[in-house]
Amino acid sequence: MKYYSLNRKAPNTSFADAVVRGLAPDKGLYFPESITPLDTSFFETIEDKSNAEIAFEAIKQFIVPEIPEVVLRTIVEETLNFDFPVVNINKNISTLELFHGPTMAFKDVGARFMARCLGYFNTDNTNEVTVLVATSGDTGGAVANGFLGVKGVNVVILYPSGKVSDIQEKQLTTLGQNITALEVDGVFDDCQDMVKSAFMDKELTSKMQLTSANSINIARWLPQLFYYLFAYKQLKSKHKDIAFSIPSGNFGNICAGMVAQKLGLPVQQFIAANNANDTVVSYMNTECYEPKRSVQTISNAMDVGNPSNFIRIQELHDNNFKTLKANLSSFSYSDDETKAALLELYKVHNYIADPHGAVGYLGAKAYLQNNDAHVVFVETAHPTKFLDVVEDVIETTVALPPQIEAVMDKEKLAIAIESYEELKRFLLQ
Numbered sequence: 001m002k003y004y005s006l007n008r009k010a011p012n013t014s015f016a017d018a019v020v021r022g023l024a025p026d027k028g029l030y031f032p033e034s035i036t037p038l039d040t041s042f043f044e045t046i047e048d049k050s051n052a053e054i055a056f057e058a059i060k061q062f063i064v065p066e067i068p069e070v071v072l073r074t075i076v077e078e079t080l081n082f083d084f085p086v087v088n089i090n091k092n093i094s095t096l097e098l099f100h101g102p103t104m105a106f107k108d109v110g111a112r113f114m115a116r117c118l119g120y121f122n123t124d125n126t127n128e129v130t131v132l133v134a135t136s137g138d139t140g141g142a143v144a145n146g147f148l149g150v151k152g153v154n155v156v157i158l159y160p161s162g163k164v165s166d167i168q169e170k171q172l173t174t175l176g177q178n179i180t181a182l183e184v185d186g187v188f189d190d191c192q193d194m195v196k197s198a199f200m201d202k203e204l205t206s207k208m209q210l211t212s213a214n215s216i217n218i219a220r221w222l223p224q225l226f227y228y229l230f231a232y233k234q235l236k237s238k239h240k241d242i243a244f245s246i247p248s249g250n251f252g253n254i255c256a257g258m259v260a261q262k263l264g265l266p267v268q269q270f271i272a273a274n275n276a277n278d279t280v281v282s283y284m285n286t287e288c289y290e291p292k293r294s295v296q297t298i299s300n301a302m303d304v305g306n307p308s309n310f311i312r313i314q315e316l317h318d319n320n321f322k323t324l325k326a327n328l329s330s331f332s333y334s335d336d337e338t339k340a341a342l343l344e345l346y347k348v349h350n351y352i353a354d355p356h357g358a359v360g361y362l363g364a365k366a367y368l369q370n371n372d373a374h375v376v377f378v379e380t381a382h383p384t385k386f387l388d389v390v391e392d393v394i395e396t397t398v399a400l401p402p403q404i405e406a407v408m409d410k411e412k413l414a415i416a417i418e419s420y421e422e423l424k425r426f427l428l429q
């Protein structure tokens with residue numbers, strides 16, 4: 001499979017090259033040249049298959065033979081060694097829990113998959129890469145954990161000092177080995193700016209291969225399509241018309257769901273559930289795309305004013321607004337509405353959600369006002385990752401799961417930096 005740049009000013013390239021580069025040379029996002037639907041028998045017998053089999057069959061066309069089948073099978077098995085349960089909320093609503101991985105964030109799957117692909121490309125020790133990421137919290141932990149111990153891959157994570165939760169900081173700073181945490185005296189945007197400067201620094205990029213590990217990278221983005229197949233496997237005998245409500249920030253997760261739909265997965269509708277960062281909701285109402293500055297909310301992993309994967313969503317719908325409008329509903333919610341939803345889920349349905357899942361639940365309810373379907377809202381993080389908000393709203397303490405408990409006593413190891421020069425010196429040493 002070849003990948004092309006959505007800016008269409010860079011040569012088509014291989015999976016390996018697209019993964020190692022992250023972005024195409026013309027700064028466009030990579031996109032697969034074709035998406036071939038799976039055999040109908042795949043969906044007819046899906047409940048008889050293991051998650052690893054489903055995932056392997058679904059992603060094979062994008063990666064084999066560049067990564068041989070046997071290796072890809074192992075990568076998929078190792079990536080998916082935890083559960084993806086669908087939990088019933090009421091007659092018309094369920095939730096797909098994507099937080100049972102090592103850092104309890106849905107980004108675990110993409111990070112683990114991408115790490116193993118890079119590890120394979122470096123099997124002969126000639127393709128050492130440095131993964132550079134800025135994090136406002138969740139991405140860093142998932143990437144650190146996913147890449148831990150992968151040969152030939154060094155991971156450098158920049159996080160804003162004092163601006164991430166204790167749990168998140170521990171997940172970033174206690175691993176050691178090939179993972180280094182840089183504690184930046186500044187805010188998330190400063191971390192992000194330093195990373196951007198590094199990617200544009202010719203002196204640096206001539207000496208080392210730098211790549212990113214956010215959802216612009218196809219190896220982190222594509223494996224997210226598995227989730228929707230796993231949900232279908234669990235629900236298909238019970239419900240016919242399934243819709244997905246997905247709390248969205250950079251729109252990578254929802255876009256991967258749409259790839260699953262292209263593979264033949266029956267999906268009645270995708271619902272983008274947003275917080276106050278409503279660039280896409282506005283676009284769907286006006287057909288006029290205007291990126292905005294992000295505003296801070298309690299569902300902060302979705303505080304994105306210019307979602308980078310939206311261009312992939314448009315491409316999947318032939319850049320046709322009507323086609324997109326028929327497949328995508330979108331809603332936006334304030335923090336107060338989100339808190340009320342958290343409380344309702346707890347009091348009425350006895351379910352403890354996190355703020356992102358709560359936004360997804362609101363999207364599901366809104367869609368059901370005018371449509372008949374079974375809506376699955378996606379729970380993207382375990383509630384303890386947003387402990388302050390959740391405990392405050394439901395007025396109950398939430399027990400820490402073992403994955404989180406395990407890191408809390410470990411010693412923090414981070415290098416404090418204040419400027420881009422310090423980052424550069426660190427990378428070159």
Ligand SMILES: *Cc1c(COP(=O)(O)O)cnc(C)c1O
Nearest residue numbers: 248249250251252253301380381
């Ligand atoms: C990253 C993240 C999101 C948003 O996912 P996108 O793919 O960027 O839309 C939602 N919830 C949580 C908890 C996240 O970490």
